[in-house]
Amino acid sequence: MRFDGYDTEGFYDEVFDSQGKPRPGADLLIQRVNALPESELQRRQKAAEIALLNLGITFNVYGSEAQTEKIFPFDIVPRIVQAKEWDVLERGLTQRITALNSFIHDVYNDQKIIKDGIVPAELIFSADGFRKPCIGLEPPCGIWCHITGTDLVRDGSGEFFVLEDNLRCPSGVSYVLENRLLMKRTFPMVFDACSVQPVTDYPSRLLEMLQEMAPPGVRSPVAVVWTPGIYNSAYFEHSFLAQQMGVPLVEGGDLVVHRGEVMMRTTKGLERVDVIYRRIDDDFMDPKAFRADSMLGVPGLMKAYSKGKVALANAPGTGVADDKAVYAYVPEIIRYYLGEDPIINNVPTYACWRDDDRKYVLENLDKLVVKAVNESGGYGMLIGPHASKAEREEFARRIKASPRTYIAQPTLALSRVPVLVDDHFEGRHVDLRPYILFGAKSTYVLPGGLTRVALKKGSLVVNSSQGGGSKDTWVLNAEGGPSPESALKEEEGL
Numbered sequence: 452m453r454f455d456g457y458d459t460e461g462f463y464d465e466v467f468d469s470q471g472k473p474r475p476g477a478d479l480l481i482q483r484v485n486a487l488p489e490s491e492l493q494r495r496q497k498a499a500e501i502a503l504l505n506l507g508i509t510f511n512v513y514g515s516e517a518q519t520e521k522i523f524p525f526d527i528v529p530r531i532v533q534a535k536e537w538d539v540l541e542r543g544l545t546q547r548i549t550a551l552n553s554f555i556h557d558v559y560n561d562q563k564i565i566k567d568g569i570v571p572a573e574l575i576f577s578a579d580g581f582r583k584p585c586i587g588l589e590p591p592c593g594i595w596c597h598i599t600g601t602d603l604v605r606d607g608s609g610e611f612f613v614l615e616d617n618l619r620c621p622s623g624v625s626y627v628l629e630n631r632l633l634m635k636r637t638f639p640m641v642f643d644a645c646s647v648q649p650v651t652d653y654p655s656r657l658l659e660m661l662q663e664m665a666p667p668g669v670r671s672p673v674a675v676v677w678t679p680g681i682y683n684s685a686y687f688e689h690s691f692l693a694q695q696m697g698v699p700l701v702e703g704g705d706l707v708v709h710r711g712e713v714m715m716r717t718t719k720g721l722e723r724v725d726v727i728y729r730r731i732d733d734d735f736m737d738p739k740a741f742r743a744d745s746m747l748g749v750p751g752l753m754k755a756y757s758k759g760k761v762a763l764a765n766a767p768g769t770g771v772a773d774d775k776a777v778y779a780y781v782p783e784i785i786r787y788y789l790g791e792d793p794i795i796n797n798v799p800t801y802a803c804w805r806d807d808d809r810k811y812v813l814e815n816l817d818k819l820v821v822k823a824v825n826e827s828g829g830y831g832m833l834i835g836p837h838a839s840k841a842e843r844e845e846f847a848r849r850i851k852a853s854p855r856t857y858i859a860q861p862t863l864a865l866s867r868v869p870v871l872v873d874d875h876f877e878g879r880h881v882d883l884r885p886y887i888l889f890g891a892k893s894t895y896v897l898p899g900g901l902t903r904v905a906l907k908k909g910s911l912v913v914n915s916s917q918g919g920g921s922k923d924t925w926v927l928n929a930e931g932g933p934s935p936e937s938a939l940k941e942e943e944g945l
Contacts, residue, residue, distance in 0.1 A: 453485045454869065457876045463609050463866040464878060465530050476531050476645065476927045483641045484528070496527045496871055499633045508629050508687060523626055524920030526870045529634055530881065530902045531645075534929035540603070540611060540885065541896045543794030546785060548599050548889050551618065551772045553788040555595040558771055559585045569787050570780045574804070577855060578777060579825045580619065580770020582733055584740045588757055590766045591664045592891035597764040598657070598728075599887040600624070600900075604798070607864035612798045614882060616781070618773040619765060620730045623901040623921075624886045625688040628653060628695070630901075630923040635936070642937075646928040648898035649936040653886070654695035657728075660890035661696075664762035665725040672725040675699045675715065677706070679731045679747050689730050703731075708751035713761040726762045733767045741767075775824040775858050776802050799861055803854040812859040813850065816843040819859040820911075821850070834911060836862055865911055868922065870904060880905045882913050883924065899924030 459467055466477045473481050484492060503522050532540075557564050558575055565572045575581060600621025602614040631650050635642050658674065665672030678689035680702050693700035699715065706724065707714050714721040729736065735745040740753035755761050771777065779800040782793045801808040801819070812819060816835045823831030833846040850857045867878035885900030902922040903913035913919040928935075 454481055454876060455485075457869055458878070459867065460878060462864060462878060462880075463605060463607050465605075465866055465868045465881065466528075467869075474531070475533055476925075479644055480529065480531070480638070480641050483638065490874075492527065492871065493874070495637050499525055499527055499637060502633055502636075503629070506629065508626065524904075524906060525630060525633065526868075526904055526906075526920055526922050527634075527637060528869055528871060528876075529638075529923040529925045530868050530883075530899075532899060532924060532926045534927050536611075537648075537898065537926045538929075539794060543613075544599075544601055544885055544887050544896050545894045546789065546791065546794050547601065547613065547616070547781065548596065548887050548894065550785040550788045551599075551616065551781070552593075552595055552889060554784045555618075555766075555769055555772050556593060557788075559588055559595075559768060564784070564787055567787070569783050570777065574776055574780075574855075575771060578771045578774040580733070580768070580772070580774055582741070582768040582771070584753060585766070585768035588766070588768070591666070591759065591762045594664070594889060594891065595766040596769045596772070597660060597664070597889050599889065600884045601887065603795070603883045603885065604863060605866035605883075607866075609866070611795055611883075612863075613781070613795050614798055615775070616773040616778060617884075618769045619732070620685075621884070621886065622685040622688055623884055623903075624653060624897070625691040626921050627886070627897065627899070627901050627924070628691075630921060631936075634923040634925075642925075643934050645925060645934065646931045647934040647936075648926045648928055649934070650897055650899060651936050653897055654692060656888055656895050657692070658696040658698065660888045660895070661726045661728055661762075661764055663891045664764065666759055666762065669725050673698075673715075673723060674726040674728065675701045675706075675724055677701055677703070677727050677729040677731055679703075679735065683730070685730065692728070703735075703745075703747045703749050706749045706752075708749060708755050711755060711758065711760055713749070713752060713755050724761060726764065728764050733770065736767060775822055776804065776855065779858065798863065801859040803850050803857040803859065808859075809850065809854050812857075813847055816847060816859075818862060820862050821846050821857055821859045824856045824858060832912070834862065862911070868902070868904065870906065877908065879908070880911055880913065881922070898926040 468474055564570050596618045600617040603611050604614045605611050661674045662672045675698055676689055676693040690700050705716050713724045715724050734742045735747040737748045737752040738745045739750050756763055779802045785793045801812050803809040803812055819835045821833040865880040868881050869876040870879040881902050881904050883900055883902050886897040888895040902924045904920045905913045906920045
């Protein structure tokens with residue numbers, strides 16, 4: 452099986468340039484694939500899928516009657532990102548999360564950005580992620596959002612844009628780690644020769660960052676991962692991260708607030724918890740502070756948190772900054788708090804609650820992608836060029852009825868990658884979700900992140916719940932040399 456017949460069809464391709472030549476860093480991989488015996492690549496793809504099945508690397512799809520738990524599809528050909536490109540993205544993502552943390556802190560405290568007229572008050576206070584009980588909170592080290600997954604896309608010119616910020620409970624990093632493990636086994640020689648930046652130390656960096664947040668004076672902080680339970684769509688990831696960090700995986704029933712401190716029920720009695728990596732929505736965390744009917748939460752947790760008895764990652768209320776309507780203001784937020792221009796641009800965005808923007812959107816629905824502000828996972832979207840007249844009319848009705856809850860963006864010609872389809876390669880659209888750890892001492896951007904692939908031909912929706920898959924992302928070292936997490940060393944037991 453070879454790349455000979457592969458056609459980029461005029462799209463920006465992550466592996467081949469417009470002349471059909473390998474992009475820098477991709478030539479070795481292409482040579483290796485082209486040199487494989489007939490059917491060998493399909494055999495390796497099949498072996499990787501069986502490994503995923505055996506490892507139980509799954510996710511749930513809410514509302515799916517046919518099969519609740521699914522294997523996350525994986526394509527065996529990696530995506531390659533050059534060191535120079537990554538350097539820009541790393542600086543841009545660090546800049547963005549720094550500004551967004553300042554924004555969240557300001558919103559819940561001094562509200563200077565509102566008073567200065569940079570972001571409208573009504574936009575912030577009507578955001579689904581805004582939490583009134585968080586007003587006046589001072590989280591440990593002044594940090595609200597510790598773990599971020601920022602979605603990036605590349606357009607037809609090859610420029611990266613920020614598509615979306617995920618500041619609450621971003622998922623997917625477990626697939627990055629498992630994909631890397633599979634790829635090191637699948638292409639050990641190529642992986643070693645390509646000098647790929649490592650990702651396998653993410654769990655240790657995550658744990659280190661969590662422990663930095665512990666209340667003052669705690670010498671050996673106890674951290675836990677808090678999951679809503681086995682029916683959550685990302686339960687595999689919750690258990691995976693807890694296992695990788697070597698910390699307990701707990702549910703709400705395992706925790707209790709006792710004498711003002713958060714305690715964990717164990718077979719040896721109550722044990723104090725210092726840091727909670729929570730993977731549960733704000734509304735369900737504490738029935739005394741948020742939804743009174745929550746059966747998943749811990750009564751009194753917010754009171755303990757506000758008194759500095761326990762740290763939470765991410766802090767409740769961070770969702771105010773990943774509201775899709777607030778997203779449109781992030782460039783101004785960066786300029787306001789940092790005095791810098793954004794290193795990575797937003798996708799141009801029309802906020803339908805603004806009269807001029809709404810008028811333009813309604814007149815150009817056939818050219819735009821419309822998104823519901825409070826939806827995720829590819830739900831609540833209209834892809835205008837691919838929609839029927841009836842679908843566009845329905846969205847026009849929705850926008851007029853509730854303009855605050857919709858934004859629209861141009862339909863980008865998203866970049867593509869080669870994907871194995873039966874016995875040949877075809878191009879499929881991709882995005883990229885890097886993960887950022889924003890700690891008290893440093894910021895870490897996981898090299899590469901999760902490349903999500905729209906496996907359906909022509910589709911622009913990459914979400915796993917919409918039939919998307921994933922690829923390993925290889926960020927190359929500038930200086931070359933063997934990959935730091937060499938697969939060959941592992942195979943040799945070194």
